[in-house]
Amino acid sequence: MSLVHTTQLRLNILLERLQGLDFTRANQQPSELGLDAKEVFIPSPSGGKHLRRVLADLDIRPVDSVLDIGCAKGSAMRDLLRQPFARVDGIELSPELAAIARRNFAKLGEARAGVHCADARSFKHYGDYAFFYLYNPFPPAILDQVLQQLVPQTPVGAERIVIYNNPTGHDVMLRHGFHALRRYPDFWGHGIQVYGNRPQSGRLRAA
Numbered sequence: 001m002s003l004v005h006t007t008q009l010r011l012n013i014l015l016e017r018l019q020g021l022d023f024t025r026a027n028q029q030p031s032e033l034g035l036d037a038k039e040v041f042i043p044s045p046s047g048g049k050h051l052r053r054v055l056a057d058l059d060i061r062p063v064d065s066v067l068d069i070g071c072a073k074g075s076a077m078r079d080l081l082r083q084p085f086a087r088v089d090g091i092e093l094s095p096e097l098a099a100i101a102r103r104n105f106a107k108l109g110e111a112r113a114g115v116h117c118a119d120a121r122s123f124k125h126y127g128d129y130a131f132f133y134l135y136n137p138f139p140p141a142i143l144d145q146v147l148q149q150l151v152p153q154t155p156v157g158a159e160r161i162v163i164y165n166n167p168t169g170h171d172v173m174l175r176h177g178f179h180a181l182r183r184y185p186d187f188w189g190h191g192i193q194v195y196g197n198r199p200q201s202g203r204l205r206a207a
């Protein structure tokens, strides 16, 4: 990480602390949060200009809602809230992180934001969301279990868009019928992949 980036990060943490917020400060390891490190990747925040670049290409309507699967403290949700979504929700396995996320959005007075403390493998409300965001929250085997829930909950004929940052479960996405629509750069060089449940999507503006 460059000196400029580290300095920016420290500045963000300081500014957030002054506002009583905590989106960016380093998270604990999964084991310190009581989570299984084999099933949960290290919680870290995403968002910023790379995610905003992806969102700028999407046709998001005020009737659409988005779900951040594994939202941690809500960093990416903050950028999602800049879009005209009806709701910006997150699900988070760690009660500790979910509580911090809730506090952040309460402090910001964000009425459109909601955080469920839940396991993505047994979440029953995927059908409510047209858009999903994931920042590499878990290994491919867990993604497979999550998609076994998510895909059948999709109303017949409904279009779904998944924004997957650092898509380590790319093959699993394809196996569950998603199409890789467009890839964008991210800060770390892993890429952000946009998937759709249709081979082409009117929701993704021409490049």
Ligand SMILES: C[S@@+](CC[C@H](N)C(=O)[O-])C[C@H]1O[C@@H](n2cnc3c(N)ncnc32)[C@H](O)[C@@H]1O
Pocket: 035, 039, 040, 041, 042, 043, 044, 045, 046, 047, 068, 069, 070, 071, 072, 073, 074, 075, 076, 077, 091, 092, 093, 094, 097, 118, 119, 120, 121, 134, 135, 136, 137, 138, 142
């Ligand atoms: C890399 S962090 C991403 C944070 C956030 N999405 C962002 O981009 O700012 C991934 C989060 O997914 C959560 N997670 C992992 N497995 C999960 C599961 N089965 N259900 C819900 N959340 C999970 C972890 O606890 C962690 O906080």
